[in-house]
Amino acid sequence: MAMRQTPLTCSGHTRPVVDLAFSGITPYGYFLISACKDGKPMLRQGDTGDWIGTFLGHKGAVWGATLNKEATKAATAAADFTAKVWDAVTGDEVLTLAHKHIVKSVNFTQDSNCLLTGGNDKVLRIYDLSKPEAEPQEIAGHTSAIKKALWCNNDQQILSAAEDKTIRLWDKNTKEAVKTLSFDASVSSMEYIPDGEILVITYGRTIAFYKANSLDLIKTVDAPASIHSASLHPEKDFFVAGGDDFKLYKYDYTTREEMESYKGHFGPIHCVRFSPDGELYASGSEDGTLRLWQTAVGKTYGLWKCVLPEELSSENSEILYCPPAEIKA
């Protein structure tokens, strides 16, 4: 029996949610961090969306947020010209890294020892977290504000996307640009999948997939509306995308066909990511909420419960919340 998707809404932020990131799978499950223009990034339990804590300290909008694999550290990039590193277990601020302009992106290496930052001053910076007082290594080259910077290829290379409509692949040691991709429009988002070395980027209405080490194009897909963010499922059978029309689109990666679209957000979608186990994806929107969506609609997982038709009508049903069926006029 086909079921209708019930997204789970995570409230708490008071301004648009502009970035989100999942941790890896830890002995305590996996976690989700959300960056918000209200300056208060939040940590949530990844499979339920339950709030765990809020990182307090930034004095401006938080544009980027990330967790390390073990979810023991968090990093945030903010409009107060700082990037901060946090203890993701206690919520305490561990390090403040001063920059010369708004910081937009932060990314840990696999071993959590180095932090990559990028922002409006157009310079990529690499901080050694074991020597925080030391000056960061700098990589210059972009001619406009950097929107996103990611480690790739076993942390030996760096991918950066900027307002100058380029994506550049850098060698971490030589600090030289190995390859540059130019576009007609500004790239709105970038996701790196280490397993398979795939880069997912969005610009205009397009979702494009590239080989991360060569920047060779794999395929592109065009959506019905301007897309702000996309994410590829860990098993590479689907990808999801969201943007200006408030809807989330789910596509078959192999055939590139649109499978489903979901309404729910009340504003443009700024970020979307699959969970590390691929069972759900999270979206952040201008409407200030995060929503969790099931990959396999109807499956029992997290807070979603598979209910057989007989159970729904029985007297002793323990299901606490069944969303009312919407009648559309």
Added chain:
Amino acid sequence: MRSSMKTPVSVLRLPRGPDPNSRGFDPNSPRFIALCPTTVPSSSSSGSADEGEQRLRAELRERFLRTLLLMTGKRVRFDMHEHVRVHARFGASDIDVLNLQVSDLETPLGVQREALLRCQDVIACSFEA
């Protein structure tokens, strides 16, 4: 547009939102306890044990006081020394919980309109909430 015929997926509850009074990161969560074993930086280990005990004492005290409040006006059974068991309507306790003011105390000699029970004589009291 037609009405949707599909059944929406059921949900056990909604995700928990932020606590308005705290920034979270519950120190009693399994993850916190496992990953931050010595999180009291300044005080010694015995100090932190005392803090824990004090917290528990405070919790128990609060529970006791709330029980007294709940008991007010109710018919309470008092089990006392020498196998004495009496029923009465509980009024109040004094500030040091030395005496309990009760009404309509049922004794073997009859019903006492008003009485004071000495707390040190009381072993237990029970009532229906």
